[in-house]
Amino acid sequence: MTRETAIGLFLVAVLLAFPLVASALGEPFYITLATRMAVLALAAVGLNLALGLGGLVSFGHAAFFGIGGYVAGILTSHAFNQEPIFSAPFEFMGSDQMPVVWLFAVLVSALAALPMGAISLRTSGVYFIMITLAFAQMIYYFAMSWPAYGGEDGLPILSRNAFPGLNTANPLSLFAICYGLLMVALLVFAVLRDSRFGAALLASRQNATRLAAVGIAPFPIRLAAFVISAAITGLAGALYADLNRFVSPSMLSWQMSGELIVLVILGGTGRLFGPVAGAMLFVMIEFVLGGITEQWQFFLGLILLGVVLFARGGLVGVLAGKVRHG
């Protein structure tokens, strides 16, 4: 077992232990904190696929996070209010079942990512960063001005969705669900990274010319990575909305896109457990520093600047050393 894997497993164990301890001590707030870590980590795993492995600097991943959130919000509120979303060709009343909501979140995010990626990936460098940002802004402004689902004020989700066999109102159960999905996503990431697809994706980041010269076109590989990445981040968005019982355009904002990139960087870009480390670190900073001052983001900025300038590999990089691709 490499040092990196050991560190990763340790982090994953801490993330599990933390809410269990909190539960035993009767402090449900910390369980929710851990759930927040797990959900943000999941969102970052999605971005890590496109950004960390593929080198695709997407400044618009909040679009998928928000789409996932709104899918959850819309499906749940229609089910709650017993109002059909549409009535033809058949009546669809939304859903308050988590697996159904997740399925829709994943599908809609992936479907949105297809045209977005197809257009954006024709550009590169700064243009790519800007166009992904612009797409997310499009969706953000649309959500802001669409009153049916709250517009600027957002959409409260009045009931928590159900998961067969569990009482999802129980914070620990909800944590378990989110943590379980995070573990699945990490497994998916690892398998993809080690597969032929992953090899092509890693190569497309290092040297796209070389990839084409051996006969593999970079564009389809990147597009597939972008879509899968969007699906995972979209799933996280649905969970986030469910956790907070609220979805608002802020989930679609450029600040959220920036936050997602920060999560990936803090933990270590491209590392399997980077998103876990990044999310845990970020939520801790937010919690600890946020408790001290309202201007805690000032310090987040300083930390981030420090990481970018001096600790390029993020937390996992610092602890585990350079990546060996074998």
Add this chain to the structure above:
Amino acid sequence: MAEPVLSIRDLRKTFGALKATDGVSIDLMPGEIHALIGPNGAGKSTLIHQIAGSIRPDSGSIRFLGQDVGALGVAGRARMGLGRSFQISSLALEFSALRNVMLAVQSRQGSSFRFLKDVLRDRSLTEPAMAALERAGVAARAHVPAAELSHGERRQLEIAIALALGPKAFLLDEPMAGMGPEGSRTLTGFLDGLRQEAPILLVEHDMDAVFALADRISVLVYGRIIASGTVDEIRSHPEVRRAYLGEAA
């Protein structure tokens, strides 16, 4: 009369006022090493780029294995079997030499949309890749990241990658560049044996290697082929001597 493997007809490319390729026609016959020489700025690199597919010519045709490949991009032509090495080594630097070659093997075997099997445990990838590394003489460095390889080793790695593609033709852009005499000798010997596998269109400045290897030589000056023939014919060709050596020839 055998069919040419690669057939370029009347290729033209202009950049603004500069005629980089001015009506070039070249054939690459099976089993031959066809060297392309010319003074600096003659347009050799531009020509290679057009054949490989990274630059679109303004007019003219490129036929590979009997097919017009004008509409195909770099990846498409590579899949058809056009192997290429770069003048300035272009490698996936974080990957080991082995993984670089495995990419080529993976491409040759078909689709890269395989999501499940771990490539490092996949014998159908690692074994052909190691074999190619062996042939190129660089198997000892298989697990070293490409960034840590010496210049000569990177050259060899490029050759290994080209081999692993099982190409039907090689485009080699100054493979000897930056090699010392020992390295050049080894590479020359290697390329000599390679011509049986697939014909080579060789762009080179190293005249010793060219005269030792080439079956035919074409001379490119200011985007035009001014002479084409055997080694002896070219050596004594007056225009070639003038282009390279000036009037005192």
Add this chain to the structure above:
Amino acid sequence: MSTALLIEQLLNGLQFGVMLFLMAAGLTLIFGVMGLINLAHGSLYMVGAFACAAVAAATGSFWLGLVASLAAAAAAGALVEIVVVRRLYDRDHLDQVLATFALILIFSEGTRWLFGSFPLYLDIPSALSGAVELPGGARYPLYRLAIIGVGIVVAAGLYTLISKTRLGMRIRAGESDREMIGALGVDIRTLYTVVFALGAALAGLAGALVGALQSVQVGMGEPVLILAFVVIVIGGIGSIKGALIGAILVGLVDTLGRFLLPKLFVAFMGPSQGTTMGAAIASMLIYVVMAFILAFRPRGLFSANA
């Protein structure tokens, strides 16, 4: 729909475009010469606005405030360049995005610390507070016309600077070959600091000018920044001409879109649905246009070489 109203909206669009140009020109210069993507540009806009408001409130003079905004923004820009940005020139875009994003956080929260979360108010100077009679009978604010005037002056000034001065020559040389001008003995470090400070000053100016129209508050710069990026992406990164044309285009499309689209949709969908739909589409319009342009010209309309 009256001609007067249309002309008013056109002028508003021009004014918006001018303001975007001030932002975009700096951004595109910085990218063209230094290859740096600078998310902190919106913060420099904000610094300019705050400096103007603070000084104007303290001294009672908008004009002094304007001078202060230029000075403060340029100084902030130079400081940021020397301390942070310098280390980023050789890094990849991701690092630049993150580092400048970090700067946004630092600037925003820092400003909140100094000035609190409530907006500052900046009054239009009395000399410019009147209105001008337009053809068609409408009265248009003099101040907005003045902003358009400023834009023309700045555009002309930049053109002269870039094409007729030695600094401009160095800038153009820097845009096409960074390594070369270093080899030729041009002091790159100072050149870069100057270019960055120049861009910052333009941003600060824009912030100060707009501060009198809207309020001065933390976070005012980022929406403008994003639009400025849309402008330079449409216009072609590195091209000042592209920035100007892109800015006018974006300004007009956005303003006219917000004005006309709701009316258009109301005609089809009735008043309440139409207004909502129209407003929603209008807010997305400029991004749709950008995506459309990039789909056909992935490097923008007038991209410079690199």
